[in-house]
Amino acid sequence: MSTPLLEVVDLRTVFHTTRGDVRAVDGVSFSLMAGETLGLVGESGSGKSVLGRSVMGLITNGATTTVSGQVLLEGTDVHALKPSARRKLWGPAVAMVFQDPMTSLNPVKRVGTHLTETLRRHLRCSRSEATERAVDLLRQVGIPEPARRLAQYPHELSGGMRQRVVIATALACDPRLLIADEPTTALDVTVQKQILDLLGSLVAERNMAMLLVSHDLGAVAGRTDRVQVMYAGRTVESGETRPVFAAPEHPYTEALLASIPQLSHPPHTVLRAIEGNPPDMARPPAGCRFAPRCGRVGEDCTDVLPMLSVVLGPSQREGRREVACHHPVLTDPVLTEELGHGR
Amino acid sequence: MLAPEPVIVRRRDTRAVLLVTGLLLLAAGSALAVWASGTTVLVTLVRMLVLVAGILAAIAGLGRLARAARGKPVDVVFWLAMAWLVLILGAAALAPWLPLGNHDDSVAGLTAPIFAPPGGLGADHPLGTNNYGLDVLARAVFGARTSILVALLAVLIGTVVGGLVGMVSGFVRGTTDRVVGVLSNALLAVPPLILLIALGTVLDPSIRSIAFALSLLTIPSMVRLARANTITVAQREYVLAARALGANRMRLLLREVLPNVVLPVLSLAVVMISVLVVAEASLSFLGIGIEQPTPTWGNMIAEGQGGVMEENPFIVVVPGICLFLTVFSFNLLGERAQKRWDPRSAKL
Numbered sequence: 001m002s003t004p005l006l007e008v009v010d011l012r013t014v015f016h017t018t019r020g021d022v023r024a025v026d027g028v029s030f031s032l033m034a035g036e037t038l039g040l041v042g043e044s045g046s047g048k049s050v051l052g053r054s055v056m057g058l059i060t061n062g063a064t065t066t067v068s069g070q071v072l073l074e075g076t077d078v079h080a081l082k083p084s085a086r087r088k089l090w091g092p093a094v095a096m097v098f099q100d101p102m103t104s105l106n107p108v109k110r111v112g113t114h115l116t117e118t119l120r121r122h123l124r125c126s127r128s129e130a131t132e133r134a135v136d137l138l139r140q141v142g143i144p145e146p147a148r149r150l151a152q153y154p155h156e157l158s159g160g161m162r163q164r165v166v167i168a169t170a171l172a173c174d175p176r177l178l179i180a181d182e183p184t185t186a187l188d189v190t191v192q193k194q195i196l197d198l199l200g201s202l203v204a205e206r207n208m209a210m211l212l213v214s215h216d217l218g219a220v221a222g223r224t225d226r227v228q229v230m231y232a233g234r235t236v237e238s239g240e241t242r243p244v245f246a247a248p249e250h251p252y253t254e255a256l257l258a259s260i261p262q263l264s265h266p267p268h269t270v271l272r273a274i275e276g277n278p279p280d281m282a283r284p285p286a287g288c289r290f291a292p293r294c295g296r297v298g299e300d301c302t303d304v305l306p307m308l309s310v311v312l313g314p315s316q317r318e319g320r321r322e323v324a325c326h327h328p329v330l331t332d333p334v335l336t337e338e339l340g341h342g343r
Numbered sequence: 344m345l346a347p348e349p350v351i352v353r354r355r356d357t358r359a360v361l362l363v364t365g366l367l368l369l370a371a372g373s374a375l376a377v378w379a380s381g382t383t384v385l386v387t388l389v390r391m392l393v394l395v396a397g398i399l400a401a402i403a404g405l406g407r408l409a410r411a412a413r414g415k416p417v418d419v420v421f422w423l424a425m426a427w428l429v430l431i432l433g434a435a436a437l438a439p440w441l442p443l444g445n446h447d448d449s450v451a452g453l454t455a456p457i458f459a460p461p462g463g464l465g466a467d468h469p470l471g472t473n474n475y476g477l478d479v480l481a482r483a484v485f486g487a488r489t490s491i492l493v494a495l496l497a498v499l500i501g502t503v504v505g506g507l508v509g510m511v512s513g514f515v516r517g518t519t520d521r522v523v524g525v526l527s528n529a530l531l532a533v534p535p536l537i538l539l540i541a542l543g544t545v546l547d548p549s550i551r552s553i554a555f556a557l558s559l560l561t562i563p564s565m566v567r568l569a570r571a572n573t574i575t576v577a578q579r580e581y582v583l584a585a586r587a588l589g590a591n592r593m594r595l596l597l598r599e600v601l602p603n604v605v606l607p608v609l610s611l612a613v614v615m616i617s618v619l620v621v622a623e624a625s626l627s628f629l630g631i632g633i634e635q636p637t638p639t640w641g642n643m644i645a646e647g648q649g650g651v652m653e654e655n656p657f658i659v660v661v662p663g664i665c666l667f668l669t670v671f672s673f674n675l676l677g678e679r680a681q682k683r684w685d686p687r688s689a690k691l
Binding site for chain 1: 579580581582583584585586587588589590591594598599602603
């Protein structure tokens with residue numbers, strides 16, 4: 001097997017606040033090959049966005065933040081670099097697409113300026129070359145009349161068009177890794193699909209790796225190779241997307257999937273929401289973080305923190321599957337049956 | 344079903360009606376004002392009231408005429424103010440090349456009549472002369488030159504220095520921010536006039552040093568405004584997005600933050616001009632600003648001290664009106680600018 005493009009080893013991001021240390025990311029590991037798409041899913045406050053930004057190095061060691069563990073991007077540790085060297089990675093090696101296209105473009109700068117500034121800084125090309133490339137980029141992200149758009153201001157474009165511009169700026173320097181932080185959350189459903197399709201085709205064309213951060217399971221399901229489910233700063237389950245969603249092992253993944261309304265449900269079916277809220281990350285519960293909300297909680301769950309380990313069970317056949325649970329859904333049939341009887 | 348909205352029926356004046364009433368008001372108002380300014384029949388107080396009423400009527404008449412011409416209401420006061428600004432700034436800029444009388448050569452003034460009353464257009468001294476025989480119109484125009492130059496220079500220094508310091512401190516935060524905060528609060532805590540008088544005793548009374556002293560008044564508020572705006576802008580996602588594309592702090596500050604901060608800072612700067620015109624006038628009135636015989640509106644008004652004003656009111660009235668109209672006009676302009684560019688109302 002070749003070396004992965006991105007390797008994250010035991011990444012921890014801790015914010016030192018007045019309330020105490022908040023462990024936003026608490027020991028997450030994964031690796032990503034070129035051309036591969038990894039989905040990071042989890043509800044709000046599960047540490048997905050902080051993870052994305054820590055991977056990129058936008059969040060790094062500082063007065064109020066401690067990042068430990070390793071982020072190896074093409075073999076170099078992002079967090080061990082000097083800030084100026086790290087900035088050189090941003091753009092050509094790794095780029096980010098942000099959540100809200102309404103706020104991630106500067107309202108006083110023209111669309112073209114957003115693109116050409118980045119191009120000229122990193123590629124050191126002339127103004128006319130940069131403009132030419134900018135037109136080309138806008139065409140690649142499916143913006144009609146690209147030459148005319150360059151002179152327009154962000155407020156003159158629709159949300160979907162703006163997100164395409166954001167994607168074009170992120171792609172300006174041909175990054176090997178694209179981190180998409182909730183790229184469709186602020187968009188209409190129909191536009192969401194277009195943007196996800198666009199990202200998918202761009203990743204395939206350019207043989208990029210993509211980290212797709214989203215709380216939208218539907219967005220992740222169709223367009224990622226592998227998926228990593230996050231809860232309270234930790235990975236609870238990871239594996240190939242299709243089997244994970246078809247047969248979840250972790251009760252949290254199962255509950256997340258069950259909470260999606262289905263078209264096949266009869267009208268007025270009560271939505272199966274997950275009771276409660278994610279834990280306070282300044283004071284996480286001892287033992288499994290999900291235990292207070294879990295339907296399969298046992299006695300050991302509240303004492304011992306379950307570690308991520310390879311599952312040996314029915315789901316093993318379809319790729320490597322890891323889960324952090326004392327009582328996984330499929331491989332702990334005893335408890336499953338007990339609970340089944342109880343229902 | 345929604346009820347149809349009540350339509351407010353308003354009598355629409357036809358163009359002809361507007362034109363006629365406008366002309367009548369304008370004519371009557373100006374006639375009243377001219378009569379009131381020249382008459383000796385009335386007591387001074389009543390004369391002034393009639394004069395103001397006449398001017399207001401004339402402005403209302405102009406408003407109607409403008410509405411008749413444009414077909415929609417026009418803010419006549421604003422445009423009159425802008426016209427005044429253009430006039431006074433143009434006159435101040437071109438003063439040395441205008442056919443004006445003697446404004447500061449008191450030796451040459453020995454041969455001219457002193458306290459000559461205003462002679463009107465075409466006379467040797469359209470607005471009269473002062474006690475040195477210097478031409479009041481020429482002094483008012485050259486006074487505008489000094490007053491406005493000092494104010495503009497001070498605002499320029501204050502805006503550039505205050506704006507940059509505020510932006511940097513709002514962007515960097517931390518210790519720099521705290522030090523800047525303490526310093527600007529300290530400057531704000533000193534009463535401005537006392538600070539100016541203290542500086543006036545130390546510095547020589549030249550245009551440059553007066554501008555420097557006045558700029559110290561603008562810097563703290565500029566710092567505050569720039570800092571507050573920078574803090575809100577710096578938290579925006581587009582700054583993070585630019586950072587994520589490898590922009591360094593200098594570039595973030597200049598290319599992302601500065602264009603968003605510059606408009607509110609500039610609109611405060613316009614308001615500051617009028618404040619500083621008044622401040623400069625106060626200093627020169629007190630005798631610690633620009634010294635005679637170089638004219639400024641402040642020291643021209645000071646010439647009216649010691650019974651001069653009772654005998655020759657035009658000595659004080661001419662610079663007073665110039666000062667009033669200029670400050671009023673800059674204020675209107677500043678208010679307009681702030682309304683337009685205030686970040687609180689802007690939908691970014």
